[in-house]
Amino acid sequence: MTYNVAILGASGYTGAELVRLIATHPGLQIVGLSGNSKAGMAMADVFPHLRHLDLPVLTTIEDMDFDGVDLVFCALPHATSQAVIAELPKTLKIVDLSADFRLRDPADYEKWYGKGHAATEMQKEAVYGLTEFYREEIKAARLVAGTGCNAATGQYVLRPLIEAGVIDLDQIILDLKAAVSGAGRSLKENLLHAELSEGAHAYSVGGTHRHLGEFDQEFSAIAGRPVKIQFTPHLIPANRGILATTYVQGDPDVIYETLKAAYADEPFIEVLPMGQHPSIKHIRASNFCHIGVVADRIPGRAIVIAALDNLTKGSSGQAIQNANLMLGLPETEGLMLAPVFP
Template sequence: MTASNELRVGILGASGYTGAELIRLLAQHPSTRVTMLTGDRAAGKPLGDVFPHLAYLDLPILTKIEDAKVDECDLIFCALPHGTTQEVIAGLPKQVKVVDLSADFRLHNVDTYAEWYGHAHQAPELQKEAVYGITELAREAVAKARLVANPGCYPTAAQLPLVPLVEAGLIDSDDIIIDAKSGVSGAGRAAKEGSLFTEVAEGIHAYGVASHRHAPEIEQGLTAAAGREIRVNFTPHLMPMSRGILSTAYVKLEKGASAADLRDAIAKRYEGEPFVRVLPLGQVPATRHVRGSNHTLIGVVADRLKGRAIVISVIDNLVKGASGQAVQNMNVMAGLPETTALMQPPMFP
């Protein structure tokens, strides 16, 4: 591909973990060129000062957002903190496509947004055109979108197996329990006491029980699949690993349905998908089997409680749960082969 065909890509907020992960993946993309990077605190410095592991790459110097040459980009990844993003994106040139990795455009209903985020949405008009982009579930809409709201990590892990089950009417949509376990990178690179090595190592705890902001995001997807209002239990846990999410969903089978039916429905839904793999009935996945990759693994097991099943899914929260899915969406939006730059195998051990 000649330079004139290259997709010029910018990253707003390149000094966080999702920014670094975008760079890691894009470094292997043959038809994009990173032309703009912002990082407020590190403006004026090379990215290698912030992320030494990327110092050897040929990349633009970090700038402040206000100095970013946004109109020299064909597509911009927005990896800014939640809440600051709406106005920034509203101000971008209309011809630039956007994949937003924040939570700012994920909830279709701005009232729900206001309820969970504590302030009115700042760009309600733009919200209307935003496409919620779990690629496998919204490929066509993503292909036409100017603005894709890249899904949260937990919601990606939870919805991929559950949406097909709710759609197919195989499970009781009013009795879905999602017990999720996440690595620490989901909390970002901000210096917080709760993310210190000493506070996280050698232990586990639940947090945001019945109050985590990813609950309405999951409910939005399942509500659409069910065609009626759905609420779920969502209980995240923080555990000592850097990457990975494992979601253990406990579901009640609709009359006549078996665990095997669930497994098959999910497998059928994702047949031919390059990034979703369903294990044989009774087998369960491990987060370390997707580490560093854009893969999702899903396993289904029949429960000891009659009429119940366990549905387990794993992703790498920084890849399929963030930057990998963002690149996947970019590929779709730009008409590139969807798997470009995303075929590197998982890294184990």
């Protein structure tokens, strides 16, 4: 069976990634694309790499016809999604790629995003979209909130370790390198080639990054007590990919076996042999996440490294993985594309 889907915000990076992936998905068909700033344009003119596809012309959200649409991917900016989603037909299933429904407590949303939540009733029904850990809830959901790409990477490393109680919860350091596409497609001076290339820099230093709201929410719920990690992201001059290096206290062999067992049956999470570590080169443009564990030279400490593609497993691929579950399709359908290399 083929389901009809629409993409709101198709003129951004995550929107284009959704189109790329759905183009070879046997169970999904794109029947509507919105991009308010590009309304009236063909996707081929906005993204020439998609010109081989027969796609609807971009419209405004107001002009989109939702008759016959089964599911909507909402790839709109933060604070825009909640207002738009609140007005969508109640018959639609929705996968939101923004931050608007990730935090269960509206007060936490206001703390991290600087404004009150405008759709608190819908927030109550939203399911957090980290697929491997909320699979059953996602199957029954009408609204799924995709995770932040940085938040997903860190959680793939830390959730099993926190749940198993094999690391010191007060000694977690996450050092993360993120590619520039994670900042979106809008023009920003610090993302110009001359500003970004041949360098790297930390940002949101000292605990101000918004994805910390997700880490606090999820890790504290697992542990049954407040858990606050030390987290510093860095912007690197790459187009796509995230490399998260996590420093933890615990037995490296136990940490490795815990992660290996946790992901033994997961199609997209690959735990590498002990001592090997991943590269963003090896997961590029795929829905896979690679995790490696290395024993530190200091006894009782381990370094756990994860790599994933922020636009795919960290966003649009994860969104399709969730949509597959919501529509009763095989979870891996349309997502088993091999990484692009070199």
